[in-house]
Amino acid sequence: MIIKRFEAATAAKAFELVKNALGEDAVILSNKTLDKGTDHQRTEIMAAMDYDVENVTEPLVDQEAGPAKTNAPPAATYNYAAVRKVAKKKQPTSAPRPRLESQELRKNFNRILQEKGGAPQNTGAGATKPSSAAAAKPNQRQIKEWRDKLIGKIKAAPIRFHNQDGPTIIALVGPTGVGKTTSAAKIAAWYHLREGKKVTLLSMDCYRIGATDQLRTYARIMRLPCEVAIRKKDLAQAVARHQNCDLIIIDTAGKSPYDTGHVDELHNWFSNVTDLHPLLVLSATTKKEDLEQIVKSYDQLEPHSLILTKLDETRTYATLCQQVANAQLPVGYLTMGQRVPEDFLVADKPFLESFFKKGWGAVEQKIN
Ligand SMILES: Nc1nc2c(ncn2[C@@H]2O[C@H](COP(=O)(O)OP(=O)(O)OP(=O)(O)O)[C@@H](O)[C@H]2O)c(=O)[nH]1
Ligand SMILES: [Mg+2]
Known part of the structure; x- marks a missing residue:
């Protein structure tokens, strides 16, 4: 996983930097205003591109909390009765699927770029290039946050049984x-x-x-x-x-x-x-x-x-x-x-x- 920090005078310029450096598939991890209300107000964006398999499946070290515990709690016990006998209504075919947050972020990102007149140009005046220090090493806490966000979106749905109206x-x-x-x-x-x-x-x-x-x-x-x-x-x-x-x-x-x-x-x-x-x-x-x-x-x-x-x-x-x-x-x-x-x-x-x-x-x- 590549995680980079970008800083620019405006949000639009910072998004441009992200797109130039990491491409359209970049995922925005955070978006902050620095020195808000002062002459030095800037936007800071942390963005990630893809990630490393091991970083996601291995127990991660939380920088603040210290090493992950190895004696993890036992997995939850199955409740077999959870296969409920509730008649299931089929989703209407036209119903839109919920969007992922990352897609929303990307949409906003593209909208900002479009408002600025299409594909991003090279960074203009006022935009700060990411410094070498900004191309920071992957931050374990951020990877963990990103991983947990993804996992949080995954739902479980075993089949349910109809009671009256057939199999x-x-x-x-x-x-x-x-x-x-x-x-x-x-x-x-x-x-x-x-x-x-x-x-x-x-x-x-x-x-x-x-x-x-x-x-x-x-x-x-x-x-x-x-x-x-x-x-x-x-x-x-x-x-x-x-x-x-x-x-x-x-x-x-x-x-x-x-x-x-x-x-x-x-x-x-x-x-x-x-x-x-x-x-x-x-x-x-x-x-x-x-x-x-x-x-x-x-x-x-x-x-x-x-x-x-x-x-x-x-x-x-x-x-x-x-x-x-x-x-x-x-x-x-x-x-x-x-x-x-x-x-x-x-x-x-x-x-x-x-x-x-x-x-x-x-x-x-x-x-x-
Ligand atoms: N290791 C492992 N092998 C599996 C698992 N599930 C199925 N297999 C094996 O994978 C092979 C293919 O399984 P099938 O159930 O025939 O796969 P299929 O999707 O029906 O295959 P096609 O009908 O040819 O498309 C068999 O040798 C299975 O024993 C699994 O969870 N783990
Ligand atoms: Mg088969």
Whole structure:
């Protein structure tokens, strides 16, 4: 992470300096007026650009509070009853998503630049260039604040159950090999074996040889109904046949996030089923740019929430944290291994906070 301090006679000039030095993706950490009301009044901006994975997942040293404690408190215990039986109303498709604070800041930043007549020029008279001392070393306290801000934006939202009006219907979508089928089996096991729900599994994955066998095998072990939908109308008909169950889990085929035709096809199939909630599956091992692209590609389906998989295959989660916060989608479930049904957690806010602050240690505390 690069953190820099900028100082200029006016806020607009200080923002120009930030943009020149760090580009449009810079995040404003603080914005202060110095010597307010005097002839020397200036604006000071602390801005950051990207950040270092380790700085975010490792326990950080707070400069004022001293080293972070190593004997962290145990992660919060799950309240299984938290999967409430509240009828869930689908968000209207036109409802705008809440904006992140960083986007607001960037908007203000761009507005100031636009008011000044487009792209920033080289710093003019009155603007103070950041001194070499100003290109300060990353400040741990600021990194911690930034990290906590991001984590604070991440919400938990496991599925909820309808009581009267038919089953809750979810569809697992996402790129190839991220763990959609395995997660479908884990979710089925969780709600069927632990909560006694009536669960049906449906597969839309006819692309890969053996894909439906994988789901069928899990269904057979758990003694759950399992059907395969080969055409769009099969899906709607299968859903209609299982209206008496509590939960229908649809497994879909994985495709490259750059294959937009695939997302269009899913959208087309899903449009035939009322109140279907897509859950986007993201692997913790995916690169930052790819995570960004995946979220963008599947946005058309208006995912209900995220499933974060393969937490066990890495020990650095800052990229994931940043992309989850940017996606503005809550997390429903997490998986951390291949074992069905064991390597699975239902997301809750305290755990997500603890996980993105402490990393793998938080998962170990939770599952052991
Ligand atoms: N280490 C680890 N492996 C996982 C996890 N979840 C799934 N896997 C493994 O990842 C591989 C792919 O999992 P699948 O569930 O078949 O993935 P998928 O998204 O359905 O794949 P496609 O249908 O081909 O797109 C399998 O070997 C799983 O056992 C996890 O949380 N951790
Ligand atoms: Mg699969």
